[in-house]
Amino acid sequence: MVTLDSIALAIVSGIANGMLLFLAAVGLTLIFGVLDVLNFAHGSLYMLGAYFTYFLVSDGGLLASLPGSFWLALVVAPLLVALVGVVMERFIIRPVYDQDHEFQLLLTFGLVLVIDNGARILWGTDFRSVSPPGLIDFQINLLGSGYPFYNVFLIIVGALAALTMWLVFERTRVGKIVRASSQDRGMANALGVNVPLVFTGTFLLGSLLAGLGGALAAPYQSIQPTMGESIIIESFIIVVIGGLGSFGGAFAGALLIGVVNSLAFLYLPSLQPVIPFLLVAVVLLTRPAGLFGKEVAA
């Protein structure tokens, strides 16, 4: 039944899911904006974030016996993912910084095969799940119906992450250095910026955010090796809609896709899988650079 309340609830759920999409897409767009590398394996990092969380908090896990294990995992899992990301950057992606995008895509595509199938070999294809910590595992009354607080928690964390990143990039010296390196790495280098360090740092941050997204997703969706490929395709859609390399575009695009998916799931379930792609088609034909993209030759 279509009521205003049910629409509002669907929108809230859409925003919650949109925050997870944002955490994945923003790293992708950030790494592209600064390093000019499109990392096909970015979704695989998200998947690793969820699995690491599972193995840290499930029975026999490293953190399982500690109080507040989930909260610790929320810190440790993204850090582990960031470590994987830095190794990837240092040993595999760095040699192709100056190469065509095709090379980078093919190379990181090889990484997708290794990581995703490695996960299948190591951990199997069974769905796994993590329950939210007791502290936030309750229902709230939202517009007269019970609603899981975890979704609200996702919105709060996502919004905080977005705000922090925005402040760092726009208001701090570090942010200025990163923006300078992204605009003209040669000039930044000449002015004494350690560009390779900035690049590694950016890759680390992007991986950390993907890992955080995966860790937050662990109690929210079932954990399986294919979650990386679904999130990378959704992230690609988001960055095309928002504009590749645009921070604001990633945020707006992620929320838009989250909300549209959630509404479509309720009211047009048969068309739901197609709608994000139709959005892409409309954006491409009307605003080819994306909603927030600058008109540059791709």
Added chain:
Amino acid sequence: MTAVDRLRDSRTAVLSLGAVLAMLVLPFTGILSTFHLGLVISAMVLALFAMSFNLLFGYTGMLSFGHAAYFGTGAYTLALALDGQLGFLPSAFESFFPALLLAVVVAALVALVLGYLCVQRGDIYFAILTLALSMMLYETIYTWNDFTGGSDGITVLAEPIELGGLTLNLIDTGTFYYLTLAILVVSIVFIWRLINSPYGELLLSIRENPERATMIGVPVKRYQLSAFVIAGTFAGLAGTLFAVRTFIVTPHTLHWSMSAEPVMMTLLGGPSAFVGPIIGAVMFVGLEQFLSNITEYWQFGLGLLIVPIVLFFPDGLVGILRGDSGGIVDVRDYLSGLVGDEPTGKEDTHE
């Protein structure tokens, strides 16, 4: 044409003729069991698929991560037509050749529509969009249960064909071998002539520098779209053969992991050579046999191969055999870069 060119041409002609003759007598030599003959058929089908992909990637500079969309469209259209599910069509389409023709036309049309969207932006968007739109098709087929059988797919049972007193039983491995070989050879000749025509030269100029091609008045997007449709058509053709060969069409034929196969085959063989995708397809089928004995998730091993291939041997096996890896990164430079702390890629090498 210089004497050297003519010599090279006649050498190519002799080699190709020899290869075709060898393929013609192969089933009679008795060195292959039915199972292995089946593998050769798979390699031929995948070779056609990979060649159609490389028409885009190697010759036009467009990296498609969604080529299975047209492969799967061909496969599904054939399956639906043979199954008599396309009730609005005359019943003639329930036999193999009309159904094949229909499938190829539908694949071309789908490529025309999706390709129009994909060529709107440059290189990186092209890769993203081909992937995204192919997954849209996958999701649609997957959810559209009544028509497509959802995740179960559709069984393909090709009835024997009567051709002027000759009965072709496609279920018979030997017969299907020759049908596949014939279609492959005709397609190879067509693609060969295409890329050696003025049209092919134009595609190459677009690959080399799309901006410059635009400047001299080439309608780049239109040419890219035309190449996309031709590639989609041949992918659809490969899809129909795949459907007959596997007896079933499932949504997997449209999945991104299916799109990844021609990418991997082309990388294995080498995108810069005409025969690269064919060699790559043979390597791919061989690797699949070998690796899937070790693990069900055998593409793990393929990934382990792809990373060093892209880094050090982007011209694939053909490049290695030529003694010119075409590598963007030299293995020794890379290794010494790991020890010392050399910054990004480009280092001055003095020779």
